[in-house]
Amino acid sequence: MxxxxxxxxxxxxxxxxxxxxxxxxxxxxxERLQPFPPFPPPPGLDGAWVAFRYEGELIRAIHQLKYGRRRRIAYALGDLLATAVGPLSADALIAVPLHRDRFRERGFNQAAEIASRLRRPGGPPLLDGLVRVRATNRQARLAASSRAANVAGAFVWVKRTPPPCRIILVDDVLTTGATLAACATALRSAGAQSVSAVALARSLIGDSVVQ
Ligand SMILES: [Zn+2]
Structure with missing residues (x-):
């Protein structure tokens, strides 16, 4: 009220x-949002699905979310993703984590805020436990070939118990998939069997996407 x-x-x-x-x-x-067509999963992922093309109003909204720190935009965008993706079949959802320095700077993790809107009664829970242990260069400043090296080893599963078998990673924007693949490597080495990803939007390589 x-x-x-x-x-x-x-x-x-x-x-x-x-x-x-x-x-x-x-x-x-x-209404202006354009669905992103199906595509083969990037290397290191068992599946990947993206709701929308990263263009126009979505670029402006994501920029305001991240750099204008308008946290509540994540809820509106997360609801759009939830509607587009439908029910998710997995043992857990895990948001791509931010390094603690970036988290402090922004005050929230936009991927986690978006992922929180994907929870449904009886659906997979949203887990923490994946940590970004190394601050990485902003991926947007790097050539596609350098992105995988930039994020390799940047993530670690920090819980004593292993992660569940089937995990869906959640991120705001997928570019080359290098960040998601690095998350998947960390989860698999801790015991996960399959790691897929859903993202709100996908840009073409070279777009100004930052973590
Ligand atoms: Zn509008």
Whole structure:
């Protein structure tokens, strides 16, 4: 109720088109989203699925989420991903972690906020335990060939108990898949059997994507 009153007094600005639509991501922007076509999983992943092309209003929304620190945009985008992906079959969801320095700088992990919207009663739980132990260079500044080396060994499973068998990693933007593959390597070496990924959007290589 309070939220309704506040939204009436101070209408929400859409993160996609910046209009005062009363919505974090308005219906017109949602309609302009283009589905991302199926593609073979990048090396190191057992499957990969992406909801939308990383363009236009989605780029603006993700930039505001990450650099404008508008955390609640993640909930609107996570709901869009949840609707697009449907029920997920796995033992657990794991969000791609941020290094603690980046986490402190931003105040939240956008992948974890998005992943929190994929939870469903009876569906796979969202687990922590995967940690980014090494701060990596921003992938956007690197050539595709350097991205895998940049993130290799950057992630570690830190719990004493092994991760569940079938895991779905969740991220906001997938580019080459090097980050997700490095997460998958860490999870497999800790005992996971299969690691797939879902992401909100995929860019073409060379787009200005940063972690
Ligand atoms: Zn809009």
């Amino acid at each position: 309070l939220e309704h009153i506040l939204n009436w007094l101070f209408p929400e600005r859409c993160a996609g088109c910046h209009r005062l639509t009363g919505n974090l991501f308005c219906a017109a922007c949602r």
